[in-house]
Amino acid sequence: MGKISNIITSGLLAVACTALPAFAAEKVYVYNWTEYLPESVLQQFTKETGIEVVYSTYDSNETMYAKLKLIQKDGYDVVFPSTYFVSRMGKEGMLQPLDRAQLPNMKDLDPNLLDKNYDKGNVYSIPYMWGSTGIGVNSEMIPVASITGWQDLWKPEYKGKLLLQDDVREVFHMALKIKGYSSNSTDPKEIEDAYLLLKELMPNVLLFNSDSPRLPYLAGEVSLGMIWNGEAYMAEQENPAIRYVYPKEGANLWVDSYVIPKSARNIKNAHAFINFMMKADVAKTCVEENGYATPVLTALPLLDEAVRTNKTVFPDKEQIAAGEFQTDVGEALAIYQQYWEKLRAGN
Template sequence: MSTITQRGLQKAGLSRRSLLTATGAAAIGLTFTACGEKPKATPGGEEPKLNFYNWDTYIGETTLGDFKKATGVDVNMSLFATNDELFAKLKAGNPGFDVIVPSNEFVTRMSQAGLLEPLDHAKIPNMKNIDPSFLDPEYDPGRKFSMPYTWLLLGIGYRKSKVQGVPDSWKWLFDSDKYKGRIALLSESADLVRLCAKYLGHSVNNIPEDMLPKIEQMLIKQKPFVKAFHDDNGQDLLVSGEVDLVLEYNGDIAQVMKDDPDLDFVVPKEGSLINSDTLCIPKGAPRPNNAHAFINYLLDAQAGAEISKTILYPTPNAAAKALMPDDYKNNKVIFPPADVMAKCEYGAFEGAEKASQYEELITRVRAA
């Protein structure tokens, strides 16, 4: 797909995941290729090529072409829709990907399953640009397998003219008929279960077994009032007027708020779930030197700023953030205040059995 077409998709407000649903790309294996001159030979004896497996609309408008101009390496970008899809694809054997973008708990899950290559930090000098607070996360101590790409925070996107006051509690999504038929929930099972636990006063992690039936019954009771379970295109439902309240990521709502002043975003008072998307090299990557060079390029200050200008997600790249305009750096939707963040947590990978338990719970809710 050309840069022009990709830019059009960005302006259409498609999230990092929603494009796949619209185009059927998950089924046909849609691939983006950087445009430019014929690739030159690269050091290290690798062919001047790289296969990048990414979320949709989750890269700068010219990033792939700029990397090719700088290195001669042509990037083919294929798309996945969920972490589960990414995990299943790699579990079956790496079909040729060099760099992938799993979320935090899937870094843990994939590294434990032997699906990731350890990173050579000496080949990633731009690691120095990362905010120190992101250098030693619990999901990947010492950044052995991953480099941070973005971070994300779930909250409630809403239309101000249709909602009374600020919907500052998960109650309005999970436990109330006040906006029946005007609500959309994210379809990812672990996120939903964890946020319900947060609403009920528990951490998003180590949820006790006896709380799960309470969560299930609460969501089954709420289901008749829910318009849709969406695949991370909740901002589109909000923009179109199909719903007035939506569970969605801060970056997605920040994108559409630029063009619609009637939209806003709030992190509920109970706290929320933080996610982080990362850059990893999968086991068996055919071009590990090119992979390290690409990750290092994405962590460059200017390249990182160009990515952030396009996708409007919070960046963990301190050098890139410093180059961004004030309306990004001071945007409280993109970077919520410290007192809000203090109530938010990362979700930890607690084993495949627990992940399946959450998936089965939400399957039962949706079938009820």
């Protein structure tokens, strides 16, 4: 099959090349989360470097991972996994070590976000943005002051009203935190406890969101539930009544990083792309458009005062300290997944 498709592709390419002799051959294949990189940044990259960006998106780490597993060669050049997938993919030999010489802009990154457990010495990954999963509230419908923690979502008055993320680790984070466990627990007993607690939450759930979580809030479908801080920030721009609450039990903190898969075909262009993304003005645009925090320190002074002091985007030290960063749970993920299916199959 590979041969046939190769013949067809090369045939098409030959036609394309003769038809468009001036067509730029340099490309970089970027595979990213949906709505996570402003269009203008991609255009600016092509304008500055002449490299065309072929852009595709995914909606969960698992989907991205499964797809990369299937591609042996000539795949995506830059991908944006979360921490625990960086360590998993690194361990499984799916990633290309980064060449520091081609990434001079790395000097501007916040050292607090480098050299972490999931990738000691940043061999494979460089942080792109970091953020949190907390609680979204429409203050026109529900007084913001009445919502202080994850536990509030369990109140019977919110029956059939909540939005939860369609992500096993994020949903279990809430229950594990309420129980006082680590949200990276690998103890089957603790995971079971969390499952039993989540089972009580299920009657309150209206939907598991699989697209942008802000849209149901803006459409008036939900007034309470989980949301990413960046999505809450974007929603707030459209409807100031939508607020973001850092739950007192601790928000779920995450970092998404650039990596270059082993199957990448344009390794040099991938480095050029990552280096470009770490430029101060580019990082600034990303913060303004996405509403997540950037590790690029030189971007911070460029930001508007209102954005820099916005607690949704840049949480306080105490809020960070209360939260917990996601890490790889290894084999225990299968336990989570089993309970996750039970939650969704039952009731």
